Amino acid sequence: xxxxxxxxxxxxxxxxxxxxxxxxxxxxxxxxxxxxxxxxxxxxxxxxxxxxxxxxxxxxxxxxxxxxxxxxxxxxxxxxxxxxxxxxxxxxxxxxxxxxxxxxxxxxxxxxxxxxxxxxxxxxxxxxxxxxxxxxxxxxxxxxxxxxxxxxxxxxxxxxxxxxxxxxxxxxxxxxxxxxxxxxxxxx
Numbered sequence: 001x002x003x004x005x006x007x008x009x010x011x012x013x014x015x016x017x018x019x020x021x022x023x024x025x026x027x028x029x030x031x032x033x034x035x036x037x038x039x040x041x042x043x044x045x046x047x048x049x050x051x052x053x054x055x056x057x058x059x060x061x062x063x064x065x066x067x068x069x070x071x072x073x074x075x076x077x078x079x080x081x082x083x084x085x086x087x088x089x090x091x092x093x094x095x096x097x098x099x100x101x102x103x104x105x106x107x108x109x110x111x112x113x114x115x116x117x118x119x120x121x122x123x124x125x126x127x128x129x130x131x132x133x134x135x136x137x138x139x140x141x142x143x144x145x146x147x148x149x150x151x152x153x154x155x156x157x158x159x160x161x162x163x164x165x166x167x168x169x170x171x172x173x174x175x176x177x178x179x180x181x182x183x184x185x186x187x188x
Contacts, residue, residue: 004183022052078140079119082107089121100138103141105130106147113158122150132135 017025029045043171082089089107094100105121107130112118129150 012060013150014064015148019052022048026052072135075137075140076117076134078142079107079110082140082142082147083110083119086147086149088143088147089119090141090143091119091132092140093132094138096136099183101125104143105132106150108147108150110134111158118158120149120152120155124126129154131156133159 026045026048029041029048033067036074078089081087087107089105090102092100092102104124105119106124107119107121109120110117111120111131119132119134119137120126121130121132125132
């Protein structure tokens with residue numbers, strides 16, 4: 001039989017999973033949305049959620065969260081490819097006030113600061129290095145244009161990572177020195 005031919009469905013004997021094990025299976029399936037056997041993985045995730053969450057409204061919310069995780073993973077994959085291959089990106093970015101702009105950027109590196117990942121890139125509109133929070137990138141398109149390497153001496157510091165309730169509570173966060181974690185590779 002050729003490996004690409006579909007096979008008859010196989011029924012597994014009853015498998016008993018703890019709630020934690022079932023959650024781990026669901027998270028693993030959701031984390032690789034575009035990997036090998038993606039369609040089968042989504043179908044398996046739906047089956048796991050059917051058993052774990054009998055409430056159809058809550059199950060739909062969980063599947064929507066899985067769809068958001070797939071979108072985030074797809075955006076991350078394009079960002080990683082652009083940084084590695086040194087390609088200009090066109091991003092639609094939503095700032096902290098909710099305003100969305102379309103920008104051409106020259107990706108330099110991916111960095112994590114606090115709870116967030118950032119694309120650190122030269123913004124052609126601003127003519128400066130900017131930190132683009134990954135979860136605010138609404139869409140991204142890689143171009144065939146090479147992105148020149150920029151001097152990162154003017155990298156600046158990561159944006160302050162404030163707790164979302166801090167502003168609402170009127171409490172100023174304790175000053176903390178920003179911590180930058182740079183992924184190895186891509187800057188050779």
